[in-house]
Amino acid sequence: MAAEIIDGKAIAQAVRDEVRDKVTAMRAKTGKAPGLAVVLVGERKDSQTYVRSKKKACEEAGIESFGTDLPEDATEEEVLAVVAAYNADPNVHGILVQLPMPKHINEERVLGAIDYEKDVDGFHPLNIGRLSQRGREPLFVPCTPRGCIELLERTGIPIAGKEAVVVGRSNVVGTPAALLLQRRDATVTIVHSRTPNPEEICRRADIVIAACGQMEMVKGSWLKPGCAVIDVGINAKDDPSKKRGYRLVGDVEYDSAAEVAGHITPVPGGVGPMTIAILLQNTLEGAERAFGP
Numbered sequence: 001m002a003a004e005i006i007d008g009k010a011i012a013q014a015v016r017d018e019v020r021d022k023v024t025a026m027r028a029k030t031g032k033a034p035g036l037a038v039v040l041v042g043e044r045k046d047s048q049t050y051v052r053s054k055k056k057a058c059e060e061a062g063i064e065s066f067g068t069d070l071p072e073d074a075t076e077e078e079v080l081a082v083v084a085a086y087n088a089d090p091n092v093h094g095i096l097v098q099l100p101m102p103k104h105i106n107e108e109r110v111l112g113a114i115d116y117e118k119d120v121d122g123f124h125p126l127n128i129g130r131l132s133q134r135g136r137e138p139l140f141v142p143c144t145p146r147g148c149i150e151l152l153e154r155t156g157i158p159i160a161g162k163e164a165v166v167v168g169r170s171n172v173v174g175t176p177a178a179l180l181l182q183r184r185d186a187t188v189t190i191v192h193s194r195t196p197n198p199e200e201i202c203r204r205a206d207i208v209i210a211a212c213g214q215m216e217m218v219k220g221s222w223l224k225p226g227c228a229v230i231d232v233g234i235n236a237k238d239d240p241s242k243k244r245g246y247r248l249v250g251d252v253e254y255d256s257a258a259e260v261a262g263h264i265t266p267v268p269g270g271v272g273p274m275t276i277a278i279l280l281q282n283t284l285e286g287a288e289r290a291f292g293p
């Protein structure tokens, strides 16, 4: 029995279409549009690619995009000055500082300097703090974890009362994904690099979110038959048959997992496109709050 493939590209397109329609209505009603500012420090090729796709996605949704590219050797003060300018700009409703930043820059300080009402990445301590507390609502939830939840919900996979295992405990994906699942009444376990028996724990899960950054770590033998697998990983694997010399694979060994799981996301075309769609949705929601009812 082969798993049903969760088409992240199609679901992301549906989200983007919804955002575009709401932006069109907002323009008609208020004469104003949402704005997203993306700050890129340094010359990482992958970051440049992601930032380009974010700007293109904004354009297609009718969201105005602003951007500042700073050199690799920019000082923390320069980055903070850019953030302060976007904080003060009423045309900007979302600020995203592309991660990772160069080593000499204190990420925590920069992320904490973003106005939490424009924190579309959801990484500001106030938003993370509220996410982690019952009865509190963050203004923004991190895009990739929110994208994982949307994939489950829009596929009709139940979360409440289910056992969920998150593989990986990063601040950007694993930990917020676990918090989101818990807020939807799943029973959640995080396994990580110091967990002695991750396979055994994964085999209990109705839902597995793999975000450990280890190529093809989660195998079919780790899975309970029929479970849902959301693969957040993006790794380049050598493949001489491709003209680039590599292909993208996830943190899940796709072929063996697809034989056991009930649902699975592919890489590429799974979580990645959702991350960008949710960024647009978060920016729209920031603008809706800024413009008032």
Ligand SMILES: Nc1nc(=O)c2c([nH]1)NC[C@@H]1CN(c3ccc(C(=O)N[C@@H](CCC(=O)O)C(=O)O)cc3)C=[N+]21
Pocket: 050, 053, 096, 097, 098, 099, 100, 121, 143, 144, 234, 248, 267, 268, 269, 270, 271, 272, 273, 275, 276
């Ligand atoms: N402040 C910040 N916020 C982020 O949200 C953030 C970040 N920094 N730094 C880097 C990661 C990575 N990320 C991705 C976005 C889109 C795809 C994506 O669209 N992937 C496609 C294409 C993959 C490809 O061809 O390279 C796919 O999976 O199908 C992937 C990864 C956002 N990130």
Ligand SMILES: [Mg+2]
Pocket: 101, 102, 103, 104, 105, 106, 107
């Ligand atoms: Mg650093």
